[in-house]
Amino acid sequence: MAGQIAVGRSPSNSWAYYVWIAGLGLLALLGLYSFTQQLTQGHQVTGLSDAAPWGLYISGFVFFVGASAGATIIGLMIHAFGRQDYAPLGTRAILVGLLSLVGAVLFITVDVGSIPRMINLPWIWRNPTSMFMYTSLTYYLFGLLLLGELYYTIKVNRGIATSGDKKRAKWLAIAAVPFALVVVHAPHGALFAVVKAREFWNNPLLPPHFAVVALVSGTAIMLLVALVTSALNGRQLVRKETLSHMGALLAFFIALAGFLDFFDWIVFSYSGKTVGNEAWKFLTNSHLPFSAIHVGGYIVAFLILLFARGRGLGWLAVASIVAIAAVAAYRYNLTTLGVAVPLFGFLPNEEYVPTWPELSLALGIVAAVVLAYSVLVKVLPVEEQASPASRSSPT
């Protein structure tokens, strides 16, 4: 039993682990260096401009908020649908959710001009008509919810939870899903959708679209976490049937996101709006690589999950990586294209290209989040003291 708990707790203590940690640490330090450059020289070190005021940082921010919201699906499977075979992933999903939220806040922090002033938001300075004010409030609330869930789940994992603690862990996990998707992430879609100056965003379907894409990224990340953890530990964290079920869920969410994308473009192209044609030019020219990763990624991941889900765990890993990349490309295209189309027809298109300091800072934030996960998953009791083999089968 002790050996099984240890396996569930952490990857091995091999030199590879420390190399991994050191590599992530170096990338995080590189990001920190770029951040100091930005602090001392101003945002001029980025590729942003007055014509394209939002770019890579906002894309990263939206991606991580989505990942945070999407990861809550695991808690729902365990506590609402009784899928105890998902339990070894439960605490890990909370960690992913919490750290993704931290990543999102880091991205918005490096994006704004004045960090000390931002701290006043929303407690001291607030505007009730601003979606940004509203979303900033949700970070605190969602963070608290996830911290509470983590606290009670760890008590359960340590075997010191009372029946009240178990109930709290369960209901917090169930509440986290609607809270994450409806209260936290859909308003991020609204943050873009309410901007009537940018026709590319000004779409009432954008908030639910955001929620669906969040489920794609959250499920894909958790599937990858399960596969990588299993590979590192040399044994299955969850059973193959569970992984296959996650793959089926991911395929469903990808299909739903693709469906929304498809009809989004159909409606857009029939709208006769000039901006639709302009955006299409971007998508098929300078943004073609991102469009290809977005659309092609969805198709490839979906086909893998549909036809090769049962042929080996490697295919599942490929599908989840491709799906994560597709969501990242979608977020990037959405953010940057919205501001790329000029506000007046007589103005030139504004091409935004991220600079090296911007890229390295974004990479540093991603590395810091993965680093924090890699360490926390080692020091926290992330699994209940029970053998995966003894878990009940799905009903």
Add this chain to the structure above:
Amino acid sequence: MARYGMVIDLERCQGCRACMEACKVENNTPESVFWMQVYRLEEGTYPATKLSFLPRPCQHCDDAPCVKVCPVQARYKRDDGLVATDWDKCIGCRYCAVACPYGVNFFNWRDPKEHQYLDHHDKDIVAMTNGVSPSYANPDLDRTMKDGRRTAGGSHLESVMGKCTFCVHRVEEGRQPACVENCPANALHFGDLDDPRSGVAKLLAREPSFRLKEDMNTHPKVHYIGQPPPAPDARQIEAVKGRT
């Protein structure tokens, strides 16, 4: 209470850009930042082309999208209708720049003090002024306005948003905005849109007018008379270096 607005006579405008220059001198805006912008436009196909000009200050919308989205109410509408930016509150998120349909917001991407047209550290300038570097800040622009907030553009803080203020510091003293005062063709008019005796109200009562992007329902307080809006095939010529 007045509801200040501007009427721009496109028939009179010669595209000389004196208003842009006056705005820069008055508001001390950093390099490549033009709170007042005059687009020089060409329409039609050669040889049947037409030249037109479109001055574009902040539209000071009655239903300003920037005011709605600003998370901290740094962007707000004053009682006199001017849409102002509180320099001491802006967090620099640039949501106003994203939400504005007219592109009138300018973020200070770098330290404005070091990016003026005049290099305050240039050794020749320092020598000419006997070692006393010319003053960067204009104290008149740095003071608080009547509503107790610092909204005139003088301080130009780094990482904070700026835009046309309709020269709020002058308006509060009963003067005209610098662009209006310096227009050689008298193409720009400023006043209380709600006062039927004001020049702007009389012009609007007499002449057909349009506003930019009326379909956005932002209700801009900048009205254009004298010429129709730019044609859909209009393209910019002789763009000013810097932000267009």
